[in-house]
Amino acid sequence: MEVDKPATLVCTVLAINSTDLCYRVCSICERTLADNPINGPSSPCKFCNFNAFNPGSSGSKRLFRVLMSIATDTKVFTVICFDRAARVLFGCSADEFFDFAKLHPFVADNVGKILEGEMFRMTLAKPKNGNAQHLRVVSVFPLRSVFQPAIETLRELYNVRAES
Template identity: 40%
Template sequence: MSLAACTTTGGGAAATWTPPFCTVVAADTSDFSYLSCPRCDAALPDGAASCFACGGHPTRVYRLHLSVATHDRVVPVVLFDRAARSLMGCSADELVRIFAAHPSAARAAAEALRGEMCRMVLRAPRKGTAGERIRAVSVVPLRDRFRPVVETLRAMYPRG
């Protein structure tokens, strides 16, 4: 999908686009993270004890899929770790623990994100990457009293 009014940064980087605002229409919290090596950024299979490339200790990072509405369209967007943390308010590891302890928390997290208005810098998929979604490079919530999703979950599921 081409993005109208895209700007291209130097060095052949993918085009970026900053709509006036985006509204989260839906969030897929069923498969929101994966294991990655913090040293070499390699994606690792679930259950990996170490990185196959460099031997680093894997950590869980975000790959959160959203549908967002702009002023003129609804687009599928993926948020990786840094961008997703601004909405979620915690590490992917912590969210996995919350979801494991409370089976309905994943659905509650998706509901908490629905309707949230944000300013997003979006990057078009790189050429030759069929099926890749538009990527949110940065996300800034626009609501004055924005609460990260983890705070909503902690209020709904207090530790007992």
């Protein structure tokens, strides 16, 4: 599907790549921060730490970046779903999901199983970055009236109450 303008279609989730569902960004400017696999989180945002208007150090937060396969009635696509649209699927922030996943094994794999086969109306757009390879999910709307975001199903599965 070559899309010059955003296109809305009805699709089914076939699979979700569960290896890397989120990434860290600066909590102020939302620029991507690199993680060091040995020492954990990298240094704070270089831009915000040296910004004269912001003398304090910046923290970080996580945002969703979900690679998934979807199918329409005629074609299968690999798309990427960033934070705003992914929150509809997950029902929580990426930080909340990450914290939940630290306590409960196989959560990332179970998300794929939970969302597999769900039908959505998705709006897809061409990436603004010329180097990007996948269509972007601009918006997601569940088509099943009893759809539950993944975190709710995971809480039931792991017998965990929602925090207030």
